[in-house]
Amino acid sequence: GSLSTIEKSPPKPRREQTVLTIDTMNPTVKKVEYAVRGPIVQRAMELEKELSEGMKKPFAEVIKANIGDAHAMGQQPITFFRQVLALCSYPELLNDSTFPEDAKSRARRILQSCGGNSMGSYSASQGIDSVRHDVARYIKRRDDGVPCDPDNIYLTTGASDGIVTMLKLLVCGEGATRTGIMISIPQYPLYSAALAELGAVQINYYLNEQKCWSLDISELQRSLDEARQHCNPRALCIINPGNPTGQVQSRQCIEDVIRFAAKERLFLMADEVYQDNVYAEGCQFHSFKKVLFEMGPEYSNTVELVSFHSTSKCYMGECGFRGGYMEIINLDSEVKAQLTKLVSVRLCPPVPGQALMDLVVNPPQPGEPSHEKFIKERTTTLCALAEKAKLTEQVLNTVQGISCNPVQGAMYSFPCITIPEKAIKEATDNGQKPDMFYCMKLLEETGICLVPGSGFGQRDGTYHFRMTILPPKDKLKILLTKVKEFHQKFTQQYS
């Protein structure tokens, strides 16, 4: 009978005895997606391994253009920055006569603001005092004299940390009053990932691909009005210069966005990690802070703003150090106290990253021994990036079925690609997104690693990929040629 069957049943499968399974884990974590390090990248790493083990492939090397990681692509660090970091790491070197005096004096100053004169001490949770002061001076200089209070500066573990922390403060409510956060589509997927984890509502506004990925206020309004039907929109995130889209927003656009935020009572989050990466003629970086203050006290005394910066991008590209800062404007003082408390739980951002951030905001000055070399290195890097931005746009636009906006800034091109119906069908039959199918094929056939547009978001029925402009020029040329050839072949194959 059924009873004896039950008695004789084999021991419970292991799965049921496990505390933590996919069914019993935090459901918000499961919703997180992060394409920049997704399946394409994992496959690229496998391919690299297979190549190194001598396996035969239709290509000799994997070229990674999936992530904004400049040094990994061969960009050289700024000598002065690394000298100071070495001096701070091993202060015995302060007696070494081969180090320039300005590097030594910077190192001494940083060490003096560390507990026990060591980078091995925890710093204040908000960041080292003198570094926050240097950041404030940098911002004031950058913004043509708009004042900056060091008390409003928080050093972070990369910009990522600051972004997640600020979003965390903003999220509350349930159901129709749940916090909604407006993000651009296409977006940098840290945003969607953080919102998923926090259980906030992601509110999409679309950048205008036809107008060089610019931002239309009417689209902001549409997106906000729709969102108000089902959640409580509280913040508006802008990435400028843009990732993955490479646009640089105009001063006018920024002013309009600020006016919109003021009118609709939205907290502004300005991701300005690419502030030194502007290449296109006629384009210029305008910080939200500066524009806000130029709009007068009606705005500068009321609009809540946070701006993020990082050591990872610009001309330095020091991603591994995880340095960054955020500046908060008009943050309620009680909330600020809560923010300070919250960051204290993690003790402090990495001190070498803080030191590096200090050097970025306080580089060698005219007259100092390292100034000339610093300028030369910075210029070389930024010129090379500008050249590669141009090259990428030009070559991609020669391909029938690929159309690409100018890379005005940042480090990425996000071209629109035409995928034939047959390919779309084959992909969907395989349960794959068509641009993932495309990028995976590209990788297997050419060794080129890009990220499908679906990882960043795109208008339904359009397809894109994101590629960085970071590979050295010769490799970038090979890459572009291969993409061109692949696209032609792919189009033919599926027509």
Next chain:
Amino acid sequence: GSLSTIEKSPPKPRREQTVLTIDTMNPTVKKVEYAVRGPIVQRAMELEKELSEGMKKPFAEVIKANIGDAHAMGQQPITFFRQVLALCSYPELLNDSTFPEDAKSRARRILQSCGGNSMGSYSASQGIDSVRHDVARYIKRRDDGVPCDPDNIYLTTGASDGIVTMLKLLVCGEGATRTGIMISIPQYPLYSAALAELGAVQINYYLNEQKCWSLDISELQRSLDEARQHCNPRALCIINPGNPTGQVQSRQCIEDVIRFAAKERLFLMADEVYQDNVYAEGCQFHSFKKVLFEMGPEYSNTVELVSFHSTSKCYMGECGFRGGYMEIINLDSEVKAQLTKLVSVRLCPPVPGQALMDLVVNPPQPGEPSHEKFIKERTTTLCALAEKAKLTEQVLNTVQGISCNPVQGAMYSFPCITIPEKAIKEATDNGQKPDMFYCMKLLEETGICLVPGSGFGQRDGTYHFRMTILPPKDKLKILLTKVKEFHQKFTQQYS
């Protein structure tokens, strides 16, 4: 009439126009507390500033014994570690003949595993491959040959990061099925802070102060049984050696805890950041991993365990670099994939911290040029800590009204203090916890900065403070004498 009143009412107060206020911010963040950097520490910083501005105080300097920050207290870094970090920061130094060859070869090896041979590249999100392999070899050596899979190693931004990440995976459910996490009382307040932020239920089990802060299984059972009435207990956290309590758990105790976790189906989280900080005779560090595997496959194949380590403690005390790792045992493979995805959102832990972790698990070997110096430096530091542990216990136990367990390990003493009824009344009348009142008075009168026991949790009606044993010996002696005098005076004053 009432209409005209409304029309004439002054403009809304600014508060109502602010998006983010204390009333509209994330309520879980508000619940977070973190005593190690709380009001006492803020006041200590103010006092330091006042002293430096020439204000007269009943003391000449502030002595901070509030946080386990060794370098800030004057402990010197390990020369070899810093040499390698300098070499990795500024590889030009590889041509410098004054650096020892073993430091250079370590630096070369680390750089070879960095993208573009630069610490400025993002690493794999799980951590640099070769570092994870070195960690695995270290664990196997430490655990007398118990195997360790590098795939189970995740490098982290300090142990804090790993702890929060693992807790995050575990939390789910609502109301009576909400995840509960068992933590020791007293505890390191990162745990309570993280649980508050995640909205998990904190389940307290009390360490046995009478038995040297040991852990009784009967108390675990009591605490678990009570918690099962109102939440879903899923994990058990143990700190060994203990913070703030300084105990080192016996092998027998660890075995009992593992058996308990297996029986009750709890995920084990072992915080072992003080694994090299064991001073008391007869005490020894036993890792949960090793004991688990010695208990045989019935346990080692089923019990889910994560163990945390850090560069911040032990003999190196390199807090500022934010290095750490965790090892996961028997984590469900689908959950592991989710973990890998989750950590990829933050890109990677700081690379200098990873490099430092590599050096900790792979220090100079016998026969290598730096070996002798390394051993000497490590021994000096650990012997000094052992001596200060002894001294602290001895002096505090000479004070009537203070009673203190031996500091068997870690870096803290957590003595029980008798606070007179009158003082308790005065404190409560002021809305202050009695031990906060005590510590604040101690600070104002002597310049000594300790943390009240209430920041870590204690049995109702008992009072404690936590002090680190990190100040240099001469300062520690002054500190202990001042605490003794203060306690006598305080007791007299309120009797």
